[in-house]
Amino acid sequence: MKTNFLKLSLLALVIFTASCSSDDDKNTTPPVVVTTKVSDLPAPQTGGGQAGPASGEFTKFSFSENKIVTTDKWDIAFRGTVIIVNGGAKYNAADTGEPARTGSGSVSIVSGAFASVTAFPAASTFAQDAASAYAFPASGANAWYDYNGLTHVISAKAGKVFVVKTHDGKYAKFEILSYYKGAPANPDPSKTEDTRFYTFNFAYQANSTTTF
Amino acid sequence: MKIKITLFALFFFFQISFAQEIQKDSISANELSEVTVTTATRTERVVSSLPFPVTIITSEAIIKSGVTRLNEILNEQTGIILIPDESGFEGIQMQGLDAAYTMILIDGVPLVGRTSGVLDLSRVSVGNIERIEIVKGASSALYGSEAMGGVINVITKKPTGDMFSGSLSYRYATFNTNDVNANVLWKKKKFGANLFTNFYSSDGYDLDKSTSLKNVEGYYNTTIQPKLYYDFSENLKLIVSNRFFNQKADNVAEIESEIYIGEAKENEWNSQIKLEHKWNSKVYSEYELYTTNYKNDSFLKDESNVLFEQAYYDQWLFRPEIRTTFSIKNDKLTTGVGLNYETLDRTYFDSNVNFNSQYVFVQYDYNPSGKLNILAGFRYDNHSEYASQFSPKLAVNYKFNNNFSLKSSIGYGYKAPDFRQLFFDFTNPSVGYTVLGYNVAEDRLNEFEEQDQLLSRVAGISFEKPLEAESSINFNFGGFYKKNKLKIDVNAFYNLIDNLIDTQAVAQKINGQNIFSYTNFDKIFTYGVEFNSTYSFTKEFVVSLGYQYLIAKDKSVLDNFGEHQYIRNSQLQTVEISKSDYFGLYNRSKHTANIKFAYTIPKIKTDINLRVFYRSKYGMFDTNNNNILDKYDKFVNDYFLTNLSISKYITDKLLLQSGANNLFDYKEPTQIPNLAGRQLFARIQYNF
Numbered sequence: 001m002k003t004n005f006l007k008l009s010l011l012a013l014v015i016f017t018a019s020c021s022s023d024d025d026k027n028t029t030p031p032v033v034v035t036t037k038v039s040d041l042p043a044p045q046t047g048g049g050q051a052g053p054a055s056g057e058f059t060k061f062s063f064s065e066n067k068i069v070t071t072d073k074w075d076i077a078f079r080g081t082v083i084i085v086n087g088g089a090k091y092n093a094a095d096t097g098e099p100a101r102t103g104s105g106s107v108s109i110v111s112g113a114f115a116s117v118t119a120f121p122a123a124s125t126f127a128q129d130a131a132s133a134y135a136f137p138a139s140g141a142n143a144w145y146d147y148n149g150l151t152h153v154i155s156a157k158a159g160k161v162f163v164v165k166t167h168d169g170k171y172a173k174f175e176i177l178s179y180y181k182g183a184p185a186n187p188d189p190s191k192t193e194d195t196r197f198y199t200f201n202f203a204y205q206a207n208s209t210t211t212f
Numbered sequence: 213m214k215i216k217i218t219l220f221a222l223f224f225f226f227q228i229s230f231a232q233e234i235q236k237d238s239i240s241a242n243e244l245s246e247v248t249v250t251t252a253t254r255t256e257r258v259v260s261s262l263p264f265p266v267t268i269i270t271s272e273a274i275i276k277s278g279v280t281r282l283n284e285i286l287n288e289q290t291g292i293i294l295i296p297d298e299s300g301f302e303g304i305q306m307q308g309l310d311a312a313y314t315m316i317l318i319d320g321v322p323l324v325g326r327t328s329g330v331l332d333l334s335r336v337s338v339g340n341i342e343r344i345e346i347v348k349g350a351s352s353a354l355y356g357s358e359a360m361g362g363v364i365n366v367i368t369k370k371p372t373g374d375m376f377s378g379s380l381s382y383r384y385a386t387f388n389t390n391d392v393n394a395n396v397l398w399k400k401k402k403f404g405a406n407l408f409t410n411f412y413s414s415d416g417y418d419l420d421k422s423t424s425l426k427n428v429e430g431y432y433n434t435t436i437q438p439k440l441y442y443d444f445s446e447n448l449k450l451i452v453s454n455r456f457f458n459q460k461a462d463n464v465a466e467i468e469s470e471i472y473i474g475e476a477k478e479n480e481w482n483s484q485i486k487l488e489h490k491w492n493s494k495v496y497s498e499y500e501l502y503t504t505n506y507k508n509d510s511f512l513k514d515e516s517n518v519l520f521e522q523a524y525y526d527q528w529l530f531r532p533e534i535r536t537t538f539s540i541k542n543d544k545l546t547t548g549v550g551l552n553y554e555t556l557d558r559t560y561f562d563s564n565v566n567f568n569s570q571y572v573f574v575q576y577d578y579n580p581s582g583k584l585n586i587l588a589g590f591r592y593d594n595h596s597e598y599a600s601q602f603s604p605k606l607a608v609n610y611k612f613n614n615n616f617s618l619k620s621s622i623g624y625g626y627k628a629p630d631f632r633q634l635f636f637d638f639t640n641p642s643v644g645y646t647v648l649g650y651n652v653a654e655d656r657l658n659e660f661e662e663q664d665q666l667l668s669r670v671a672g673i674s675f676e677k678p679l680e681a682e683s684s685i686n687f688n689f690g691g692f693y694k695k696n697k698l699k700i701d702v703n704a705f706y707n708l709i710d711n712l713i714d715t716q717a718v719a720q721k722i723n724g725q726n727i728f729s730y731t732n733f734d735k736i737f738t739y740g741v742e743f744n745s746t747y748s749f750t751k752e753f754v755v756s757l758g759y760q761y762l763i764a765k766d767k768s769v770l771d772n773f774g775e776h777q778y779i780r781n782s783q784l785q786t787v788e789i790s791k792s793d794y795f796g797l798y799n800r801s802k803h804t805a806n807i808k809f810a811y812t813i814p815k816i817k818t819d820i821n822l823r824v825f826y827r828s829k830y831g832m833f834d835t836n837n838n839n840i841l842d843k844y845d846k847f848v849n850d851y852f853l854t855n856l857s858i859s860k861y862i863t864d865k866l867l868l869q870s871g872a873n874n875l876f877d878y879k880e881p882t883q884i885p886n887l888a889g890r891q892l893f894a895r896i897q898y899n900f
């Protein structure tokens with residue numbers, strides 16, 4: 001009995017040491033972050049442009065739940081071409097359609113191909129919404145879209161990846177693919193009923209590591 | 213259409229059937245070797261020995277081609293291409309530089325009236341042209357602003373010696389195009405006169421019959437050019453030359469599905485008074501006073517005849533200039549001094565604006581031996597609205613022997629900010645954006661702010677320093693080779709252009725639209741090679757081949773390629789592209805070529821002239837949203853164009869001509885709106 005136990009423990013020891021590969025250099029591989037595609041997320045808006053200030057409810061989205069939510073547990077929200085993050089303060093306190101910020105979300109903008117963005121950007125690059133200042137820039141080099149004055153097409157900028165610190169402190173990255181319903185390769189901007197539908201890829205890092 | 217083709221075919225056979233006996237060869241041979249030009253150096257110089265690239269178009273070549281307007285004949289030259297810019301205005305592109313950078317002269321004095329920098333060259337009829345001299349490369353050392361890409365001088369016919377001669381011609385072409393010319397040259401002893409009149413009308417053309425707008429609406433114009441000559445003596449000659457041009461065109465616009473109809477009128481008047489004074493065999497002066505006025509009025513009315521929009525443009529230029537050339541042994545020293553007074557009054561300008569500038573230029577033409585020629589010169593411009601410009605130029609030509617010479621030049625060119633870039637004040641009524649000229653922007657922005665119309669101003673933009681002129685450095689290196697039946701001309705060029713002026717957003721209005729102004733931006737460079745050759749198989753059959761290789765790129769794109777390196781593929785996925793994928797500037801083809809066949813049949817006094825042009829693919833817009841033209845964008849396909857004309861002299865005085873432009877009817881309505889499709893024509897000309 002004793003010998004069997006000894007043999008068994010020796011065997012267990014051998015198996016145990018053999019199964020331990022010498023991977024001191026390698027990090028433990030985190031679970032693979034999956035890229036999910038969200039298609040045609042509606043972001044309607046009333047008014048705006050020449051017709052006065054924009055109004056209407058923002059469409060709230062949660063990365064962890066991968067769906068539109070109506071609760072306070074949202075990460076980013078869309079209305080027309082405006083995107084807001086659940087962190088900071090309301091852009092326009094008088095706008096009833098704009099949800100109050102209930103989380104500590106923020107966003108950082110990175111240039112690169114979606115799959116190549118693996119490390120989280122430095123904490124100082126993250127910004128939250130504030131009164132009269134969007135964290136997602138509405139214009140300039142870091143806006144999510146370009147408006148072509150000749151063709152009137154709103155096209156999502158290539159190589160623009162948004163790394164979002166979610167309302168509860170996790171990280172997600174997303175890249176907008178299209179602003180038009182069905183994400184056509186050549187959108188027809190005159191079909192206004194097909195605008196304000198977001199198609200985007202995102203990846204959500206549920207763990208507390210610092211990479212995607 | 214079918215009737216017209218039969219008519220033209222009949223015309224052609226009618227000519228052939230008039231076979232003449234062998235007569236004296238009235239069709240002159242193509243001998244260009246001793247032609248002299250004056251544009252390149254402001255003195256008379258033989259083309260083949262000039263130290264920089266010069267092309268000549270003779271009146272014979274113009275007649276044989278059968279074209280009627282200046283833009284058409286220029287489009288047929290190697291290295292010159294006619295392109296419409298984003299606003300649709302056609303201008304010429306030379307060495308990769310846009311139309312705004314080439315100066316157009318008529319008898320040595322400039323044409324004004326540039327819409328967005330582009331001069332409409334169809335304003336000039338070719339009916340009385342003696343010769344067109346084209347100087348490529350920066351020529352600001354003699355001509356000042358606008359001569360950055362080069363200078364094109366249209367020299368009109370003038371009477372030489374006692375004579376009375378002239379020509380009358382009528383040409384009819386597709387699109388109901390009529391061109392009537394009358395030119396009379398008279399000289400008797402001390403007096404001379406030249407009267408040229410031209411009437412041109414066209415119905416325009418429509419490539420897409422489904423829209424209510426035509427590509428070019430119907431128009432007609434008249435040109436009258438009277439010139440008087442008086443020779444006080446052999447050494448003092450007076451020339452008074454006037455040019456009147458009037459054009460009326462239909463003006464049609466479709467705004468938000470409503471059709472508006474009106475008219476656009478252009479009126480141009482030039483007056484040049486020149487005194488040619490030969491002090492002695494060594495000193496020669498020219499005193500010149502030039503005035504020109506260009507007016508453009510247009511209006512649009514809606515369907516109930518109510519005035520919708522009205523615009524006007526009224527530009528004056530007043531220029532006195534004195535040039536003197538001193539001959540020192542084999543060398544020549546040319547000096548000149550002058551001033552420009554220019555005013556512009558137009559819609560979208562707050563008030564009448566004017567420019568004042570004075571200039572002086574010096575050029576030394578040094579010939580130490582029969583083989584070496586060195587040209588050095590500079591011009592200094594002092595301007596009221598922008599920094600003074602100093603434009604030097606140095607050129608060398610070495611003649612190894614009569615058959616071979618090499619030339620090289622380096623020169624500085626510039627283009628002053630124009631009225632529009634400095635004083636424009638325009639708000640688009642339907643979209644709501646505003647464009648402000650640089651000099652009025654600060655005040656107007658403050659006004660907008662006081663009226664609470666501004667949302668924000670873009671940080672870092674200041675209008676304190678005056679807007680700089682666009683400038684360039686140009687290198688040319690080439691050679692000329694001649695042997696028996698072959699002539700070859702090669703020129704390699706490089707242009708480095710700095711401070712290009714373009715628009716940028718400077719503020720945002722509360723209606724969400726932007727306010728734009730102008731600023732000095734980019735650095736672009738163009739380089740390439742131009743090749744021209746002529747081979748005379750026999751005296752009757754000459755073939756010429758021309759080719760240009762051109763690369764034109766924006767240096768700031770290459771320096772900041774990170775901003776442009778991502779595009780989306782057809783699955784909307786982001787793809788990274790490399791610097792070598794950057795194609796270059798819009799509207800420039802890497803390869804353009806032409807081949808021309810000239811075949812003469814002296815027995816029946818007939819000339820057959822066939823020209824084939826090739827233009828390689830080019831991009832008009834950025835189609836994949838990275839703000840540059842890269843090889844993944846959509847391009848306009850390359851194409852060939854063929855022009856054919858057949859001329860026959862019935863007697864020594866009567867010429868019949870017929871032919872076709874764009875013989876194979878190549879069209880691309882969506883991408884090339886200025887290509888009209890096949891145009892057949894027939895012309896009759898009587899020379900006396």
